[in-house]
Amino acid sequence: MQNTTHRVTIEKSKVKPSLFKRFGRQWDLQLMVLPPLLFIFVFSYIPMYGVLMAFQDYSLFEGFAGSPWVGFKHFEMFFGAPEFWTVIRNTVVISLLKLLIGFPAPIILALLLNEVRNRVFKKVVQTISYLPHFLSWVIVSGFVMSMLSTENGSVNMLLQNLNLIKEPINFLSLPEYFWTILVTTGVWKEIGFASIVYLAAIAGVDPHMHEAAAMDGAGKLRQIFSITLPAILPVIIVFLILAIGNLLSAGFEDILLLGSNPVLRDVGDVLDTYVYRTGIQNNRYSYATAAGLFKSLLGVLLLVGANYAARKSGNSLW
Amino acid sequence: MKNGKKVFGFGSALLALTLAMTGCTGGGGSSTVSGEAKGGEGSTAEAAGNAYVLGEQPLEFSFYGHYDWYTMPNWGEDKASEWIKANKKVNVVPISSGGNAKQKLSTMIVSGELPDVIWTERGADVESLRKAGALVPFDDYLDKYPNLKKWAGQETIDMLRSEDGKLYQFPNWYTTQPNGNAGYLVNKKIYNDLGAPSLETTDELYDYLVQVKAKYPDVVPLEVGQSAGGVDIMTSAFAENRPYQYSSLSMKAIPSGDALTSVFTDEVFRETLVYANRLYREKLISQDAFTQPLEQVEQKIITGKAAVYVASSPTEFGAIGNSILSEEDPEAGYIMVWPVHKEGLDKNKIFPGTYNQLGWNVSVITKSAKDPEAVFAFLDWLTGPEGQRISMWGPEGLYWDGVDEEEAPKFTDAFTSDTKGRDELMNSTVNLQWVGNTVYVDNSKMKFESTLPEDKKSWETKWQSEITWKTQYDTTEFVNLNPAGDTNEGIIEQSVGEIYEKAKAQAILNAGSEEEVLAILDQAEKDAQQVGYAQLLEYKTQKWKENLEKLGR
Numbered sequence: 077m078q079n080t081t082h083r084v085t086i087e088k089s090k091v092k093p094s095l096f097k098r099f100g101r102q103w104d105l106q107l108m109v110l111p112p113l114l115f116i117f118v119f120s121y122i123p124m125y126g127v128l129m130a131f132q133d134y135s136l137f138e139g140f141a142g143s144p145w146v147g148f149k150h151f152e153m154f155f156g157a158p159e160f161w162t163v164i165r166n167t168v169v170i171s172l173l174k175l176l177i178g179f180p181a182p183i184i185l186a187l188l189l190n191e192v193r194n195r196v197f198k199k200v201v202q203t204i205s206y207l208p209h210f211l212s213w214v215i216v217s218g219f220v221m222s223m224l225s226t227e228n229g230s231v232n233m234l235l236q237n238l239n240l241i242k243e244p245i246n247f248l249s250l251p252e253y254f255w256t257i258l259v260t261t262g263v264w265k266e267i268g269f270a271s272i273v274y275l276a277a278i279a280g281v282d283p284h285m286h287e288a289a290a291m292d293g294a295g296k297l298r299q300i301f302s303i304t305l306p307a308i309l310p311v312i313i314v315f316l317i318l319a320i321g322n323l324l325s326a327g328f329e330d331i332l333l334l335g336s337n338p339v340l341r342d343v344g345d346v347l348d349t350y351v352y353r354t355g356i357q358n359n360r361y362s363y364a365t366a367a368g369l370f371k372s373l374l375g376v377l378l379l380v381g382a383n384y385a386a387r388k389s390g391n392s393l394w
Numbered sequence: 395m396k397n398g399k400k401v402f403g404f405g406s407a408l409l410a411l412t413l414a415m416t417g418c419t420g421g422g423g424s425s426t427v428s429g430e431a432k433g434g435e436g437s438t439a440e441a442a443g444n445a446y447v448l449g450e451q452p453l454e455f456s457f458y459g460h461y462d463w464y465t466m467p468n469w470g471e472d473k474a475s476e477w478i479k480a481n482k483k484v485n486v487v488p489i490s491s492g493g494n495a496k497q498k499l500s501t502m503i504v505s506g507e508l509p510d511v512i513w514t515e516r517g518a519d520v521e522s523l524r525k526a527g528a529l530v531p532f533d534d535y536l537d538k539y540p541n542l543k544k545w546a547g548q549e550t551i552d553m554l555r556s557e558d559g560k561l562y563q564f565p566n567w568y569t570t571q572p573n574g575n576a577g578y579l580v581n582k583k584i585y586n587d588l589g590a591p592s593l594e595t596t597d598e599l600y601d602y603l604v605q606v607k608a609k610y611p612d613v614v615p616l617e618v619g620q621s622a623g624g625v626d627i628m629t630s631a632f633a634e635n636r637p638y639q640y641s642s643l644s645m646k647a648i649p650s651g652d653a654l655t656s657v658f659t660d661e662v663f664r665e666t667l668v669y670a671n672r673l674y675r676e677k678l679i680s681q682d683a684f685t686q687p688l689e690q691v692e693q694k695i696i697t698g699k700a701a702v703y704v705a706s707s708p709t710e711f712g713a714i715g716n717s718i719l720s721e722e723d724p725e726a727g728y729i730m731v732w733p734v735h736k737e738g739l740d741k742n743k744i745f746p747g748t749y750n751q752l753g754w755n756v757s758v759i760t761k762s763a764k765d766p767e768a769v770f771a772f773l774d775w776l777t778g779p780e781g782q783r784i785s786m787w788g789p790e791g792l793y794w795d796g797v798d799e800e801e802a803p804k805f806t807d808a809f810t811s812d813t814k815g816r817d818e819l820m821n822s823t824v825n826l827q828w829v830g831n832t833v834y835v836d837n838s839k840m841k842f843e844s845t846l847p848e849d850k851k852s853w854e855t856k857w858q859s860e861i862t863w864k865t866q867y868d869t870t871e872f873v874n875l876n877p878a879g880d881t882n883e884g885i886i887e888q889s890v891g892e893i894y895e896k897a898k899a900q901a902i903l904n905a906g907s908e909e910e911v912l913a914i915l916d917q918a919e920k921d922a923q924q925v926g927y928a929q930l931l932e933y934k935t936q937k938w939k940e941n942l943e944k945l946g947r
Contacts, residue, residue, distance in 0.1 A: 136504055159889075227614075248682070249903045339896065339899040339900050342896070357879075358880065359880050
């Protein structure tokens with residue numbers, strides 16, 4: 077609040093005080109910003125020299141100083157690897173599926189919850205739906221595997237008892253089911269937690285607007301589309317931009333655990349799992365760094381691109 | 395607010411950028427490891443004339459087991475190490491891998507803080523440590539301390555030598571006689587219920603599994619274990635003198651004449667997968683073979699929900715299952731059968747298991763050790779008869795008292811009467827068996843078992859002596875064929891390994907007919923050749939020939 081008053085006074089006087097003076101006036105605020113900035117500097121900027129490894133044949137024993145420089149060798153190997161296109165395709169497809177289904181899902185849940193009038197019911201649903209977020213993937217994948225198991229798996233038992241299938245389906249051994257399982261599990265795990273932000277945004281919408289719309293004869297659906305959604309659009313766009321920036325992070329733990337069956341590698345191998353398997357597990361640190369750097373650069377490009385597109389709507393990050 | 399967003403957005407972009415790399419950043423420390431030979435030479439020179447006597451001076455060293463699953467028990471908390479600590483003044487400080495061994499070792503290398511002893515697999519990791527000059531050679535100690543030389547033998551020691559001709563690795567469970575448990579476990583109750591049919595050939599096994607499926611719908615007819623490892627074992631049924639190791643993921647090379655050839659074109663491997671695929675399609679093997687966790691396999695075995703179990707060590711769960719099941723019903727339990735073979739082959743030339751003289755893994759002493767000779771002296775004592783007796787069966791007077799003329803312990807009555815206490819003691823030290831002496835331990839055990847009446851004999855030892863030890867194949871000549879991960883061949887090895895894993899799983903799980911199985915393998919061969927399989931096989935052949943030379947075969 078103090079910040080805005082400052083700004084107002086500045087604009088009124090039309091005289092721009094020196095940087096130092098402005099800083100002095102907000103020293104208390106600046107002090108609060110300092111620790112996070114320091115944190116980012118120490119843990120995000122300083123380790124960045126590690127990308128140099130991508131251009132070396134890095135050896136653990138020699139370190140940076142002793143390892144030979146090899147230019148773009150590891151990038152060439154990565155682009156030329158037989159798995160490259162499969163990995164890229166899987167990464168993009170799984171990400172897009174997660175974005176297409178996983179992104180709107182919490183918004184829909186938030187809208188639905190917002191319409192629930194029974195407070196107790198609403199709280200119970202909210203709590204139950206965000207709990208899975210706190211379970212680790214090891215546990216969740218354990219659930220999923222036992223539910224989908226052919227021997228006494230509950231999904232197969234249900235389908236059999238409903239006479240939909242005769243023989244149990246070995247879900248986790250058939251490539252065609254993998255993406256569905258992955259996306260469904262991801263949505264189930266994160267939908268409740270992600271909806272909290274949207275619920276908060278919806279709570280900030282002025283109730284008078286709803287009342288006025290109701291007076292004009294707008295029904296529930298009309299109100300959602302004409303008032304609630306436009307009102308929370310800025311929040312949605314910010315989250316969408318961030319999601320697009322993360323597009324190449326198709327997932328790691330979930331795929332590693334659910335897709336352990338080698339049969340699924342054609343559909344389940346994404347950039348992160350590939351880097352982990354070929355790079356880290358075989359001590360090919362330079363190769364892993366090169367692939368990681370490639371992914372990060374694309375991620376930055378996507379983020380900038382998404383932001384540029386969003387700027388036209390006036391809701392960009394910067 | 396606009397500014398805040400900017401910082402946030404920019405920050406998160408950078409965060410994303412760096413997150414991908416933080417896992418790979420080293421401390422940038424240069425070759426501190428090789429430079430840290432702390433006074434090792436001095437003490438060695440001093441002791442050159444007279445050997446280090448264990449127990450005169452207190453000895454303390456740090457020990458790191460390079461495995462995700464390994465947590466060293468605290469030294470001195472069990473009866474064996476308590477005795478060693480009190481009488482030999484040896485204290486071992488554990489360094490834990492924290493469930494992430496690879497990362498732990500990398501961190502220790504980069505920071506130059508290597509443990510005194512590393513317990514790990516033979517091969518690439520040891521070689522890279524040696525090349526960096528981080529390891530202490532044992533050659534000067536070999537003659538001064540008698541046990542390793544005596545029990546492992548010259549051949550094994552020569553096989554363990556590195557490229558520079560020196561010995562850096564102290565073997566664990568090395569042997570000169572066959573050992574191992576691989577084979578076929580059969581559920582006794584089901585077997586007798588079905589009239590105890592002959593289970594000698596693969597066709598008979600198939601018929602039996604069909605009967606099981608018809609009569610016991612809730613039982614897995616053939617359990618093949620985690621990642622369908624049992625299918626690997628079964629390749630041994632389709633040819634004589636053919637250990638499964640040839641077509642396993644770790645070797646992937648079939649000796650043919652004087653060269654190693656592709657696994658995908660190998661008739662035996664192809665025939666096995668056709669057989670396994672048929673069993674899978676007819677629901678005769680565990681349907682989630684490639685996804686089930688080990689605990690699930692264990693549950694099936696100890697509750698008697700599997701009719702046949704084929705694995706590289708089925709006795710482990712079999713022994714537990716046998717005692718649980720037979721307690722409830724004396725007719726229930728497990729037996730083992732002579733390894734299955736394809737019609738027309740000689741059953742005495744079927745080898746489902748393998749052993750090699752070098753044993754399982756090795757301990758290396760790093761230059762961080764203040765007195766490497768003292769550490770070697772301790773390991774040498776531990777692998778000798780006295781060290782083995784105490785670490786296996788506890789201090790003298792408890793389960794054994796005195797030794798015979800061959801230094802085998804004379805077991806007391808408590809050894810058979812107090813089985814619970816004995817097993818507890820043996821389980822408490824199982825993770826302290828770093829330099830196991832197979833020949834000494836097995837012979838001591840067998841000697842004692844042979845004096846026992848039939849009903850007192852341990853289930854495991856019975857089958858080991860009757861079947862499994864007779865059906866293990868010596869594969870010493872095929873050790874250390876694998877290249878280091880960051881070399882050209884290592885990269886090929888990894889690619890071919892992935893092709894192999896995928897093809898095997900597809901052939902078993904998803905192929906609808908024999909033709910499809912073969913088509914998958916043909917495709918795999920093509921893919922493998924494309925990533926340079928031929929070059930890898932050449933490398934392995936070269937290594938194999940070097941081994942043969944060392945072994946004088």
